[in-house]
Amino acid sequence: MRARLAQAAALLALAGAALLLTGFLGVPRAGREVDVPLTVEKFAFSPPRVSVEAGDRLTFRIRSLDITHGFAVEGTGVNATILPGREVRVTVPAGQPGKIRYRCSVICGPLHPFMVGEIVVEPNRWPLWGGGLVAVVGFLASAGVARPAGRRDLLRWRPLARLLARRPFQFALIAPNLLVFTLIVLAGLVGTATGALNVSTIFVWLAWWGLLVLVLIPLGGRIWCAMCPIPAPGEWLARGAIVARRERGWGLGRPWPKPLRNLWPAFGGLLVLVLFGLVVTTRPLVTASLLLGLAAVALVTHLVFERRVFCRYLCPVGGLLGVYALVAPIELRARDLEVCRACREKPCFRGGAGYPCPTFQFPGGGLERNTYCLLCTECLKACPRDNVALSVRPFGVDLRVSRGTRADEAWIALLLLGTALAHSVIKLGPWGWIKSWANLDGGVEFLLYAGLFLGAVLGVLPGLHLVTAWLSRLAARAPSARLGRLFVAYAYALIPLSLAAWMAFTLAVVAPNLSYIPRVLSDPLGWGWDLFGTRETTWTWVPLGLLPWAQLGLLVAGLWGSVRAARQIVTDALGESGAGRRGLLPVAGFLALLAWAFLALYLG
Ligand code: SF4
Ligand code: SF4
Known part of the structure; x- marks a missing residue:
């Protein structure tokens, strides 16, 4: 029975992957000329997000409202300097559907590395088809047979x-x-x-x-x-x-x-x-x-x-x-x-x-x-x-926690997952206002930000996790299972997905900013030295077009690890029989939803 289920899931996964690929092929080409007036000031672009159709050509008319900024479009080689008071025109072809980030390329202050905006090229099928793949992988992992762990x-x-x-x-x-x-x-x-x-x-x-x-x-x-x-x-x-x-x-x-x-x-x-x-x-x-x-x-x-x-x-x-x-x-x-x-x-x-x-x-x-x-x-x-x-x-x-769980470890796991989500919004998102709130630019704004941040990572996410544990107990028809215990035990299943999300986030922060390393090696104190002649490096080694695929791969692998861990943890908590299988459903669903949320945030 389980082998058949695994075969069916494998077929579904293949079909999902094929659909994902076809989603990127056969895209209609619009071919419009799109005019985008864009203003720049520390540390945000306005508008922060522009939506166009694949095949369009965007002409940005860019003005700086304060100091000198840059305008570089990831993966295209487009890079312009924007002096205050002077309009600069930059043309960007919107080729493949998906998300292209533009960022400031002239160091303009503390939040410069996170000063980004987004071009969403429609039909952007990453969230939909990637979400389909996530659902299939979640199902496959929950149906798979556990193998004994070998060691060397x-x-x-x-x-x-x-x-x-x-x-x-x-x-x-x-x-x-x-x-x-x-x-x-x-x-x-x-x-x-x-x-x-x-x-x-x-x-x-x-x-x-x-x-x-x-x-x-x-x-x-x-x-x-x-x-x-x-x-x-x-x-x-x-x-x-x-x-x-x-x-x-x-x-x-x-x-x-x-x-x-x-x-x-x-x-x-x-x-x-x-x-x-x-x-x-x-x-x-x-x-x-x-x-x-x-x-x-x-x-x-x-x-x-x-x-x-x-x-x-x-x-x-x-x-x-x-x-x-x-x-x-x-x-x-x-x-x-x-x-x-x-x-x-x-x-x-x-x-x-x-x-x-x-x-x-x-x-x-x-x-x-x-x-x-x-x-x-x-x-x-x-x-x-x-x-x-x-x-x-x-x-x-x-991650199999049958021999002891700890509330302190479980809360660190939840905090890490919530922080991966929150920092992805703050540092990778195009919303300048939240960056400025988090940057301590104003006391009241920072207090608001702290309330939002703490409410999300210590309230909303653990609350959803608690509801998942409750639904799992309900589905398993196991009212005697202690909810607090399930809450702690199930938190261990979040760890692979949370690590994968941190990796996907870190990749998106590190890859476009690698050129800063040779720069600061040549001028470590920012005093204008050029010890190795690399102070002006702007070249990025990483092919940024591969970044979405790497992020998708990481999230899918993390989801796989999390659902596999959840299978063992739920079985240990609720039993091997039908109760365990039923109890796994809400947990696997919650994990797939989290993976999709990261995917939508990175690629949607
Ligand atoms: S931390 Fe303890 S158990 Fe681990 S390597 Fe060191 S001595 Fe060994
Ligand atoms: S108890 Fe510790 S020191 Fe003794 S054999 Fe085992 S590992 Fe070695």
Whole structure:
């Protein structure tokens, strides 16, 4: 029965993909000349959105109402400078249906990288046909058969095992990052206040964030934590050593207060960070202060408390990484728990040749989830029986939460999903007013924005999630299932889609702005230097025409992972029988709706 269902779903998926393609072919060509008067001022175009038919030719008549701006149309090579008081005419052919973004190409202030407008070329079939594909993929994933998860232990390759067991290796990872961190903080403190011209904002929020979200998290989970420079000075002081293993250092080693042994402090930090996200990511001084503040808190907590409580409980980025690490295709675990049972000293937890686990994890006790493992390899160094494995595994294995769910992790998952949606609206959307509200341009406006933001990410989205859990219980006819439990458990199913949405969002921010990296390398402080002759780079390496396809692919893959996770979670909560299948329907529907909302926002 299930195999037939899967075959039918596969056929439907093929039909959906074919329809999607035919939707882009056979488009009637209008061929009109369209005149568009456009005004530009910090940091918005008016009108922000123009709708035309495929085959039209648009002539923009552009005027700047304040300072000099640019007008560049993504993927076309069109780029003009708009001086105040002078009208500039630019012609843009509307070729393929879909969305084309135009953006300012002359650095004009803090929000310059997010100053965008949109040409929607009709018939834009992305939302409709992409939505069809999303529905089919959601159905296919809910009908598919779960396969047992295979693993491959990378440490069977002895050169890698030997490298990771060497104490200087981690120092070699951290040291260059600490140097870059120091330079970035200095640049933020003394360099230009314009974010797009300062190496601190460009390196942190374009280069590092892009690398983190697009590569490190999806492939390595918390691997960044193994090389993060922020806790390093405090950890070295607390240990009394940089590389070597010492029994006593200078830290007081006090226990962390019991009421704070959870991720709520990290949740609070993350909430503040995303609320002020636009200010933090566009102001070098704020970026530098944030980094310094995190380093100071890490230093103090290392000197006062035991192990790495900063990374375990406090770091907002650690909270984000911990939740997304559940999806990552890599894990560190004990190879054989029988061997661990015979191991009396348990040095992976208590310390031995390596330091005790800095986040109180215990591989020998059956560590099952990635959330708090920093991949620091101390347990690998400590284990005298060569019983620690670093394995490659299928994506999303840890999302099955039958062995324990946590409300703090669930709320971080919801916050991350809501923030992906909200930041996509603020940073990628053409609405200048919301950018200006989020930019702290006025006190009342910012309060309004804060109310909207918090209401959406802490009220509306969790409310919809709660309704989904309630509908799932109703459909399963399982009134005894506790709603609060379902709310928390189902939040884990959101994680793959939320990560995919962050990747699609980050791709759309990073790809068109890559040219800022060679620019700030040549002139890191925005003082007019040109060290490598790349200060005027405007060339973008990425073929932006492929961006919608990449975003669609990411969202579809994320939806697939989420619905597959939901199948297991709902089955664990409501049972394997018809009740589980019925209970899955509202959850899969909600996930498909979320995927479609992102799709409509990016491509509609
Ligand atoms: S030190 Fe090694 S063998 Fe002992 S409990 Fe830890 S992982 Fe198992
Ligand atoms: S489980 Fe091992 S690798 Fe993970 S944080 Fe603890 S000591 Fe480091």
